Amino acid sequence: MAIEIRPLEQFKIERLIPIHIGGVDVSYTNAAFLMTVAVVLVTALIMFGTRKRALVPGRWQSVAEMSYEFVADMVDTNVGHGGREFFPFVFTLFMFILFANFLGLIPYSYTVTSQIVVTFALAAVVFVGVTIIGIVRHGVHFLRLFVPQGVPAVLLLLLVPIELLSYCIRPFTLSIRLFANMLAGHTMLAIFGGFAASIGLLGIFPLGINILLVALEVLVAALQAYVFAILTCLYLSDAINLH
Amino acid sequence: MDLASAKMIGAGLACIALVGAGIGIGNVFSALINSVARNPAAQGQVQPFAFLGFALAEATGLFGLAIAFLILFVF
Numbered sequence: 001m002a003i004e005i006r007p008l009e010q011f012k013i014e015r016l017i018p019i020h021i022g023g024v025d026v027s028y029t030n031a032a033f034l035m036t037v038a039v040v041l042v043t044a045l046i047m048f049g050t051r052k053r054a055l056v057p058g059r060w061q062s063v064a065e066m067s068y069e070f071v072a073d074m075v076d077t078n079v080g081h082g083g084r085e086f087f088p089f090v091f092t093l094f095m096f097i098l099f100a101n102f103l104g105l106i107p108y109s110y111t112v113t114s115q116i117v118v119t120f121a122l123a124a125v126v127f128v129g130v131t132i133i134g135i136v137r138h139g140v141h142f143l144r145l146f147v148p149q150g151v152p153a154v155l156l157l158l159l160v161p162i163e164l165l166s167y168c169i170r171p172f173t174l175s176i177r178l179f180a181n182m183l184a185g186h187t188m189l190a191i192f193g194g195f196a197a198s199i200g201l202l203g204i205f206p207l208g209i210n211i212l213l214v215a216l217e218v219l220v221a222a223l224q225a226y227v228f229a230i231l232t233c234l235y236l237s238d239a240i241n242l243h
Numbered sequence: 244m245d246l247a248s249a250k251m252i253g254a255g256l257a258c259i260a261l262v263g264a265g266i267g268i269g270n271v272f273s274a275l276i277n278s279v280a281r282n283p284a285a286q287g288q289v290q291p292f293a294f295l296g297f298a299l300a301e302a303t304g305l306f307g308l309a310i311a312f313l314i315l316f317v318f
Contacts, residue, residue, distance in 0.1 A: 007312075007316065008312070008316045008317070176306065177299075177302040179309075180302060180305045180306050180308070180309040181301070181302055181305050183309055183312065184305040184308045184309050184312065185305075187312050187316075188308075220298075220301075223294060223297070223298045224298060224302075226294070226295075226298070227295060227298045227299065227302075230295060
């Protein structure tokens, strides 16, 4: 009995509500649905969590406060003074990615962040925003970011292009990191699941590995949201403090 | 060589990227253990950076793994 393993089928986008406007396909897909769910859940958590404003927080309020403090602490330590005004952006980004990653771990749901389109859009917003903030804050002085301090002039000929390049590939590394983690993790789960289903009784071994892998994926889901947010903080810090 | 076997070899080669990720993750945690053993009070300060380093190192290996998956299942 051979069961065909199709580990990439879980990433297929399906149209839930087909919408076509002027030849452009803007259908409401399962990816869009999961994004909506993520946004609704984050909003609900924050709104219901802070509704009572008890002095001694209950369970929901604790979760809301903990996530708030976690991100606020991250912004404070990494961006420093003047980073507080960007806290809402980083918090939104972190919570959205966290919830999208966790929702993807529910069996038969959809991992929004395993689509490069989604992660690249997020990373591009960060990149363009950070560059604009840097230029508005510092004007031409923003270019100092690409000139390392205390380096001989000859070396600068080499270092400036490298710095420039490493700045320009930031949106790509930022987006591919999240996308590759989610894609590889979920594909791996599906492959081991396929093993378990196709080799009969012995399948208990790949099933055991799969359980451990799910635990790893939970860690990775939280960690990648954290990494995305902290790198956003570091990029912001670059643009605001110029090293 | 036909395309199917070339795909298999290519996917296998792409997985070599995981060597680097393994070395990197090992390095990160060995450094964490080292520093915590020397100064246990610093654990709280050092641990977030360790996990950041772990995630960054792991991601580089996963780029290779993603390429392997792409070779196997997409093309």
